[in-house]
Amino acid sequence: MLSKVISALYLALWVSSCAVMSAEDPYMTRALKLMSETPLIDGHNDLPWQLLKKFNNELNKVDLYKLETTQTNIPKIKEGRLGAQFWSAYVPCDTQYKDAVRQTLEQIDVIHRMCQKYPEIFMFATSRQDIVAAFRMNKTASLIGVEGGHSIDSSLGTLRTMYLLGVRYLTLTHSCNTPWADNWLVDTGSEPSQHNGLSPFGKQLILEMNRLGMLIDLAHVTVTVMNQVLNMSKAPVIFSHSSAYGICPHKRNVPDEVLQRVNETGGIVMVNFYNDYVKCDKTASISDVADHFDYIKKVAGVGIIGFGGDYDGVNRLPEGLEDVSKVPKVVAELLRRGWTDEEVKAALGNNLLRVLEEVEGVRDSLKGVSPDDVLIPYDEVKNSCRMSYGYRNTGAVHSISALALLLTLALQALIALTAL
Incomplete structure (x- = not known):
């Protein structure tokens, strides 16, 4: 009963705030209006x-209605009209080769518990x-994205287990290489490439x-990885929180040629609000953020654009976009610049909904493909914290791994041809 009263109260506040903003x-x-429709x-x-x-994930000690030390809380979510959120299950790179999996599972757990504590x-x-x-x-759909391949410990x-727990990208x-992929710092020259x-x-x-139907997120990878994935993925990819390199030449942003390839393959680039990626400076404005939307639209079309604010993951945000409640200002700025209703709706959520539908379609088309159970070669992950259980002949694993990849590619091609 109390939750219904609280929900009704916030709905009333939302209506009254709409009236105030509308008058101004x-x-x-x-x-x-568009955010009420999409x-x-x-x-x-x-x-x-x-x-x-x-809070050490002690959610019982936290009230998300009253929390004021973060860029995100329930009143800010409601004021910002947040329809759906990929919550990041992130743990730092220094957990790699140690307890990254456990710590990531605990972050997945806290997202589940957050949804359970506030079902209204x-x-x-x-x-x-x-x-x-x-x-x-009128609820915020809450999805999980795991930020960093180190979280799966190769x-x-x-x-697969994380997918069963609800992880969808x-x-x-x-910001570290894994035993199987290079990170964006390689492109800055500050780290060596390990895998080309x-x-x-x-x-x-x-x-x-x-095969699983999990979104592949190319934020934080090298341009080489971007292109390799775009070459081989059967499903569209996402950049969950990256901006346009052509506006701000930061290596975390997406270069023009990749933007065009994302368009060709049906993916999405979700614009990051971090000042350093927006303006390549410590300060930025709402107009600077809108410039990225305009630029991506010009280079690769409105069909690849989305929102990826990176709130509570960054410490410098544009003036006027200091927390989640301010996101409608970006939408208003796009309209002020001449964006049509359909273009705005595409960027708000329709593009991502399309990507999800296509990823789920690829998953369904691959139902006949068995899970890949070939391990990464032991020599590529051997360290003092890792046991060798499961590796009977490490020399043979290398050739088996390459053969398994070729067989999987051939089987997927055969299934795709059969479906035509």
Whole structure:
């Protein structure tokens, strides 16, 4: 009963705030109307990481209605009209080769518990259909993205287990190389390439993600990895929180030629609000963020654009976009610049809904393909914290791994031809 009263109260506040904003700015009036018709789907929010850092994930001691030390809380979510959110299950690179899997599972757990504690606000979601259903109920669809391939400890079994727990994207790297993929710092020259992009196991992983129906997130990887994945993935990819390199030449951003390839393959680039990626400076404005939307639209079309604010994962945000509640201002700015209603709706959520539908379609087309159970070669992951259980003949694993990749590719091609 209490939850219904609280929900009704926030709905009343939302209606009254709409009236105030509408009286002040006709573009905001139109923005809020469009956001009431199409869910704003954000690709990346690090509130779970803040819950770990500030509260040791002791969610019983946190009230998300009153929490003021984060860029995200329930009042801000409601004011920002957040229709769906990929919550980041992130743990730092220094957990690699140690307890990354355990720590990531704990972040997945806190996202589940957040949804359970506030069912009047959040609905746990794992599919396109779930997002649409949550939006109809005026709830924020809550999905999980794991940020960094180090979180799976080079294990396809761990990847599959996380998918069963609701994880719907994996960012292939964070800011460290994994035993199978190079991270974006390689492109800065500050770290050496270990794999010239993806190792053979990294390519196995891409195919397994296609089979599972898990989104492949190319934020944080090298340009070489971007192109390798775009060459081989059967499903569209995402950049969950990256901006346009042509506006701000930061190596975390997406270059023009990749933007064009994302368009050709049906993927999406979800614009990051971090000042350093928006303006390549410590300060930025709402207009600077809108410049990225305009630029991506010009280079590769409106069909690849989305929102990936990176709230609670960054410490410098544009003036006027200091927290989740301010996102409608970006929508109003796009309308002010002449974006049509359909273009805005595409960027808000329709593009991501299409990508999810296509990824789920690829998954369904691969139902006849068995899970890949060939391990990464032991020599590529051997360290003092890892046991050799499961490796009977490490010399043979290398040749088996390459053969398995070729057989998997051939089988997928055969299934695709049969479906035609």
